[in-house]
Amino acid sequence: MRDAYGPVDILRVATVEPPVPGPGEVIVRVRAASLNMADLDHLLGRPRASRVFTGLFRPTNRGVGVDVAGTVEALGPDATGFQPGDRVWADLFDSGHGALADQVRVAASALTPLPDRVSFDDAATAPHSGTLALQGLGAVGPIRPGERVLINGAGGCVGPFAVQIAKARGAEVTAVDHGDKLDFLRELGADHVIDYTREDVTRRDRRFDAVVDIADTRSVLAFRRCLAPGGRYVPIVRGIGSLAEKALLGPLIGGLTGTRMRAFLWTPNQRRDLDELGGLIVSGAVRPRIDRRYGLGDAVEAFRRLESGAARGKVLVIP
Numbered sequence: 001m002r003d004a005y006g007p008v009d010i011l012r013v014a015t016v017e018p019p020v021p022g023p024g025e026v027i028v029r030v031r032a033a034s035l036n037m038a039d040l041d042h043l044l045g046r047p048r049a050s051r052v053f054t055g056l057f058r059p060t061n062r063g064v065g066v067d068v069a070g071t072v073e074a075l076g077p078d079a080t081g082f083q084p085g086d087r088v089w090a091d092l093f094d095s096g097h098g099a100l101a102d103q104v105r106v107a108a109s110a111l112t113p114l115p116d117r118v119s120f121d122d123a124a125t126a127p128h129s130g131t132l133a134l135q136g137l138g139a140v141g142p143i144r145p146g147e148r149v150l151i152n153g154a155g156g157c158v159g160p161f162a163v164q165i166a167k168a169r170g171a172e173v174t175a176v177d178h179g180d181k182l183d184f185l186r187e188l189g190a191d192h193v194i195d196y197t198r199e200d201v202t203r204r205d206r207r208f209d210a211v212v213d214i215a216d217t218r219s220v221l222a223f224r225r226c227l228a229p230g231g232r233y234v235p236i237v238r239g240i241g242s243l244a245e246k247a248l249l250g251p252l253i254g255g256l257t258g259t260r261m262r263a264f265l266w267t268p269n270q271r272r273d274l275d276e277l278g279g280l281i282v283s284g285a286v287r288p289r290i291d292r293r294y295g296l297g298d299a300v301e302a303f304r305r306l307e308s309g310a311a312r313g314k315v316l317v318i319p
């Protein structure tokens with residue numbers, strides 16, 4: 001847990017009283033948790049504007065970690081839909097955080113049953129980043145088999161899910177990132193890879209039917225260059241400035257160029273998304289990639305691994 005916004009070494013391991021479930025709440029015994037860029041942003045309190053929601057001067061939630069997979073340990077009054085021992089998973093982004101713990105208190109309504117055939121470790125990789133990938137691909141509209149789909153910034157937390165889901169939908173996938181992440185992306189099924197440090201994907205001859213921009217480092221003016229007629233572009237925006245630019249300028253540029261460009265805001269922790277992700281994992285269409293596993297006591301090291309950008313797949317924290 002942590003008491004203030006700050007760098008990863010403000011994290012500390014604390015022994016606290018076991019949580020007690022309130023009305024409608026469940027205690028989940030955490031079997032695996034995974035780290036996302038959102039966890040790092042939450043730790044650092046960035047962008048600063050986000051502190052309006054997470055606590056102006058200090059974080060409202062001292063707990064850390066959103067992706068959780070585990071078993072139901074106890075139920076509070078009126079908590080329905082689950083029994084002790086049930087396997088569950090969730091993204092705690094809007095329900096208190098705190099996945100990096102032995103046990104976490106969660107509203108029963110925030111939990112989704114976890115299919116028996118999905119391991120806890122695999123499950124923990126997916127709720128946050130897998131949902132962003134699903135919803136980002138949903139926002140560019142239905143992907144038709146054979147469509148040329150570009151995933152920009154594909155080698156981080158969200159991209160590996162986006163690449164695999166787009167492939168499962170029959171797309172011809174081009175993935176942009178750099179260094180040895182490109183081999184990793186080929187392994188995941190990307191048909192083409194581009195190193196953004198060597199080549200500007202928006203200045204190639206090749207056009208795309210759909211672009212999911214996870215890196216969000218360029219303007220809509222750049223991306224309109226690489227859209228095919230009728231092409232669709234969706235950024236998973238990282239900040240208020242980008243949101244404003246993409247929400248205001250995107251529809252205008254799209255309208256003028258016969259494309260569709262718009263910003264997108266996700267809805268975290270939807271049961272239908274987790275059910276779909278579970279189905280994709282069970283079928284083998286999505287193979288969660290695990291970079292390294294850390295114990296709770298090594299959470300600072302786990303965050304450092306995420307922060308370094310060196311991870312190939314998700315960083316897990318196993319209580």
Ligand SMILES: NC(=O)c1ccc[n+]([C@@H]2O[C@H](COP(=O)([O-])OP(=O)(O)OC[C@H]3O[C@@H](n4cnc5c(N)ncnc54)[C@H](OP(=O)(O)O)[C@@H]3O)[C@@H](O)[C@H]2O)c1
Pocket residue numbers: 036037038041129132152153154155156157158159176177178181196214215217235236237238264265266309
């Ligand atoms: N809009 C919303 O509703 C919403 C909701 C939740 C989260 N988010 C945001 O969405 C992001 C999720 O992405 P993520 O977790 O996958 O991030 P990530 O792990 O940082 O991955 C981004 C990848 O893009 C690469 N990259 C950096 N610059 C690039 C460039 N110019 N061109 C192409 N690729 C580039 C990075 O490589 P290197 O860093 O190694 O260079 C990294 O591999 C988070 O930042 C989060 O804040 C948005």
